[in-house]
Amino acid sequence: MNEPNPSLYVLDRPLTRAQVLEELAAFPARLRDKVAGLPAESLLRGPGGEEWSAFQTLLHLRDATLVYAIRFRFIVFNNDPFLPDYDEGRWVARSKDSPADVDAILDEIASSRAGLLRVLARLPEEDWMRTGRHEVMGPVMLEHYARHQVVHEEMHLAQIEAALGASA
Secondary structure, eight states: OOOOOOOOOOSSSSOOOOHHHHHHHHHHHHHHHHHHOOHHHHHOOOSSSTOHHOOOOOOOHHHHHHHHHHHHHHHHHSSOOOEOOOOOHHHHHOOOOOOOOHHHHHHHHHHHHHHHHHHHTTTTTGGOOOOOEETTTEEEHHHHHHHHHHHHHHHHHHHHHHHHHTTO
């Protein structure tokens, strides 16, 4: 399984493993720069239709950060574990958080990411090739999955920018 699963997002630029870890480490601050201190009306207004508002995207990013951290740990600490899917839209829709909780949500993301980075940064070379079985995507390799996470987060940062631009 040297090639990434075709269901995974692929980076549009070459990054070393160290650079992938740097991107993952930088994400919480980049996200905080986008949404911290914005008024609730800006966060809640979105592009319309089925597109999420900036706040809904933030909720999804919090959920995804936690879920991916757990999945990555399962891959590192178990042998080819099953990685269940989750209904991201349902999780966002059922959240009881509000824009007043933005700072707490950002802190959750930062804390989860810091813990995950301690695990990933200490992995020996061979552990980056560990695999898991994603419920929807099938087999995934840790290194490819970490790169997928970088792309996933970049996509959602752009989605937040678009939602905030639509609310201007």
